[in-house]
Amino acid sequence: MSLSLQVQVQVQVIGASPVLRRRRHEMEMETQRCSSMAHLKQLHSRAIRLGLSSDNDAMGRLIKFCAVSEHGDLSYALQLFDQMPQPDAFIYNTIMRGLCRKSHFPMDCLLFYLRMLRRSVSPNRFTFPSVIGACCLANAVEEGRQVHAHVLKFGFGEDGFCQNSLIHMYVGCGALDDARKVFDGMPAPDVVSWTTLIAGYSRCGSVDEAFRLFESMPEGERSSVSWNAMIASYVQSNRFHEAFALFQRMRDEKVELDKYLAASMLSACTGLGALNQGKWIHRYIDESGIELDSKLATTIIDMYCKCGCLEKAYQVFKELPRKDKGISSWNCMIGGLAMHGKGKAAIELFEEMHGQRVAPDNITFVNLLSACAHSGLVEEGRHYFRRMTEAHGIEPRKEHYGCMVDLLGRAGMFEEAKEIVGNMPISPDAGVLGALLGACKIHRNVDLGEEIGESVIELEPNNSGRYVVLANLYANAGRWEDVAKVRKLMNDRGVKKAPGFSIIEFDGVVSEFIAGGRTHPESKELYAKVDEILERIRGFGYVPDVDGVLHDLEEEEKENPLYYHSEKLAIAFGLLKTKPGETIRISKNLRVCKDCHNASKLVSKVFEREIIVRDRNRFHHFRMGECSCQDYW
Known part of the structure; x- marks a missing residue:
């Protein structure tokens, strides 16, 4: 009927x-x-x-x-x-909840609210959260302010439910001052109020203000949710050391770790390469019975991949039930293999994924093409670039074109790389052109590099790396006047090069080193160890790459002593603190320079240690005088 x-x-x-x-x-x-x-x-x-x-x-x-x-x-x-x-009001409220949740047009909820007022149906305390939420979803802050006035007019100005909704709306619309006024007017803010405002400050980059608010919370109001909001704020701002310090304080206060806190701290471990801390959190998850859903499992896999423990990442991935292996888990594992230079293994995993009828997405192919680029698999890269569109109907994005240009450029196939760029249906961005510029540096193609370099600099005028690569290209060709022009352009524009640093974790403590730095409490022993290392590897043919220091501005500043680059200090620390045979794991924020790469190979041979270095681009596994990248980085 x-x-x-x-x-x-x-x-x-x-x-x-x-x-x-x-x-x-x-x-x-x-x-x-x-x-x-x-x-x-x-x-x-x-x-x-x-x-x-x-x-x-x-x-x-x-x-x-x-x-x-x-x-x-x-x-x-x-x-x-x-x-x-x-x-009645209950029915209106119910419809507005549905419109807020299910409608593609959240402002329909606001229109329904107006219809309610025209019918002379008085709103109650359950009316406004949906209406305010609709304003938040539509980013309609002016309409939200009008609804705020209605909250006060109808006598719900002190209702905690309405106040929290208003704070959430103002935070979501980026009106932090308005959110703070509502918060400051609350007689007794609850944990939702505190946490929403802390997250709001974090989202807009005011991390220190978020921390001041967190510190002013009454002891009884702090829950795992508020701890996670503050820790996540530090993680999202790449302030990993502060995240670790707050996490330790949380543990001292006996706050239990939940899956959200665990995910935030695993991200911090990923950022710092803190494998031991990541392992501890993984064990805690297993032993405490925290639900290992697909999202948390992917975070664990990502942590192990980016902390240089690929075998453990693969073990976690394989042990996941098939139903919990979402596309993000597959993408993460394929991307991890790509970072470690395991191109063929990444392809095999992709084919296994295809065999299990898991549909790939655009991220899958970014990781797969990146794996081909890092391993020099040109034919395979061409094949999957075609297959992406022909078999899966995924149109290439800038990231895919960038991977192909990187792959072909590294192989010295400049004409084909230029053809890819020329045939793009969209304008190439700095990522695509930057990949071609990097290839020009590798192969010392000055003419093309000069043309591309100037374009990339104009696309990203504040990116110091673009100037540095072009200056290196000129320096390698002996064009010193052009090097000086690039440096002057950087100075005139106030562009500063990010300083290089290396990080190593030992016994749960993360140590950071900069080239030539002597602030570490054990710097005397460190520098003595570096001298010992250099003396020993000289006997196996080590010759400092002085040319690289003079010209390679991309890595450490040339005035820093070649022998005391940050990764050499980190390796010395690892040799001092770890037992014979233990793997040394280091993270570096820049690309490893040629001299440190050569030295690391020899150290791995002379001291019989595996050294794993994560640089800005990829992982290097140094073992018995060889590197997993096969000098292709």
Whole structure:
């Protein structure tokens, strides 16, 4: 029976109040068991037969299922609403919740609120959270301010539920001053109020203000949620050391780790290459019974990949149940293999993914093409670039073109790389052109590099790396006047090169080194160890790459002594602190320079240690005098 015909059914007049209560109760029980729209429509028909089609209580329950339940149908809820003679505030609120959750046009919720006011239905404390939430979703801060005025007008200015919704709305719209005014006006902010505002300050980059707010929280209000908000703030701002310090303080205060905190701290471990801390958190997750969902598992895999422990990452990935292996898990593992120069293994994993009928996305192919580029697999890269479109219908984005240009450029195939750039349906960005410029540096193609370099600098005038690569290209060609021009351009524009540093973790403590730095408490022993290392590897043919120091501005500043580059100091620290045979793991924020790369190979041979270095581009596994990149980086 159609909705219009159902409404036309003659409704029996119910006079007896006990009968009405009994019928309402029957409908309530049956609606609670409802699990599909087919069942709901049967209940609607029954409501009409029982004479309840105009009853706000009975119809309100049907509307609630349609509007709010994941199995409901919002359009049917609206049809039911339109047949109600005098819907009450509960029904209006329910429809507005549904519009806020399910409609692609959140402002429909605000229009419905206006309809409620025109019908002289007074809003209550449950009305405003949905309306305010709709303003947040639509980024409609001016409309949100008007709704804020209504909150005050109708007497809900001190209602915690409404106040928290307003803080969330203002934070979401970037109106932090307005959010703070609401917060400061609350007689007793709860953990939601504190956490929402802390997250708001973090999102807009005011991390120190977020921390001041966190510190002013009453002890009893701090929960794992507020700790996570502050720790996540540090992580998202790449302030990993502060994240670790706060995490240690949290542990000292006996706050239990939940899956959200675990994910934030795993990201911090990833950022610093703090493998031991990451392992501890992974063990804690296993032992405490924290739910290992697909998202958290992917974070663990990512941590192991980026901390240089590829075998453990693969173990976690393989142990995931098939149903929990979402596309993000596959992408993360393929990307991890790519970073470690395991191009063929990445291809094999992609084919396994295809065999399990997991549909790839654009990120999958970015990782796969990157794996080919890092391993010099030109034919394979061409094949998957075509297959991406022909077999999977994924149109290449700038990132895919950038990978192909990087792959072909590294192989010295400049004509084909230029053809890729020329045939792009979109204008090449600095990433695509930067890949070609990097290839020009590798192969000392000055003419093309000069042309590309000037374009890249104009696209990213504040990126110091672009100037540095072009200056290196000129320096290698002996064009010193052009080197001076590039340096002057940097100075005139106030562009500063990021200083190089290397990080190593030992016994749960992360140490950071800069070239020539002597602030470490054990610097005397460190420099003595570096001297010992250099003396020993000289006997195996080490010759300092002086040319690289004079010209390679991209890495450490040339005035820093060649022998005391940051990764050499980190390696010396690792040799001092770890036992014979243990792997030394180092993270570096810049690309490893040629001299340190050569020295690391010899150190791995002379001291019989595996040294794993994560630089800006990839991983280098130094073992017995060889590097996994095969000098192709």
